[in-house]
Amino acid sequence: MRFASLIATTAIAAALSLSTSAHAEGQIRIAQQFGIGYLILDVVQDQKLIEKYGKQQGIDIKVEWNSISGATAMNEALLAGALDVVSAGVPPMLTLWDRTRGRQNVKAIASLGSMPNYLLSNNPKVRTLQDLSDKDRIAVPAAGVGYQSRTLQIETARVFGKADYKRFDNISVSLPHPDATVALISGGSEINTHFSSPPFQYQALENKNVHKVLSSYDILGGPATFNVLYTTQKFHDDNPKTYKAFYNALVEAAQFIRANKAKAADTFIRVQKSKLSPEFVRKIVEDPEIDFTVSPQRSYVYADKLHDIGVLKNRAASWKDYFFEEAYAQPGS
16 A cells, blocks of 8 residues: 655654554565655565565565655654654664664664765855855755755855854755755745755756756765665564565665666656656666665765764764664675
8 A cells, every 4th residue: 555645744643643553574564755766665566576575485464655755754653653664864864773772773774775966956146055045945855854954964064164064954944855846946936945856856957947056976975875764673673574575675676677777767657656757767767876776875974974063972883883784795885
């Protein structure tokens, strides 16, 4: 079952009250956000790969798919027990890892791929971070705490100093990528800047009034993991067969995408009911900057920098500190 809905913070409590108890082995509730950054999950869902690997272990796995916008809603749902696996950028996962150590012990399961996120603007005066003013408004999925905001904070700390890393939080607005893209392209609203992600950033850049200010790859020093999947220690330990089936499904889906990029693009359109043209989506999937892999890349840059500016209390020794051990079979950083 798939719910294409945006869950506002004020409505989360009601939604979570429907189901707060942990599921037994053989059931998994997964939530993803919007965009091509979740293509691995689209393939897993479309090909019923979790069910496939479950049957290989002698269990029938019931899979529930949910769509939620924003890391805040994801994290609250996971901690409330309404979801088993959630997805968001590396920073929101690290925040939960940091805050739940010794309790729920939230850790990452796998990467969903490395892809750049672009800071875009339709304000011709905004060419660098120094050009942003109180008159500008930056759209991000989760203001102050999400992947885009944390990435911006790291760069802001580098440019303006660690004490001023929240400099742009007060002009950031929480808005799902699809809505922010429409606002940026149409103009005329308070939103004139958007820290975007694929495919939305490419869609926006087709408009002559929109330009790129900065790439996350510039900030992180090269290709880096965008989204990750994560869960609690309890779900990991109590559901070994389900967890193994899920991880194996992710690995197969990543392999399928690399070997069948055109078919993978069609899967994205079908599963996410996208109105984008197949040619446009295939161009994104084939972009050499994008790598659909379960192996984390440069995730430790976030762990190191976010600890340095005080967002994380605990310092990770390596990426393995905040990933479950199944991921160790893959290379990582």
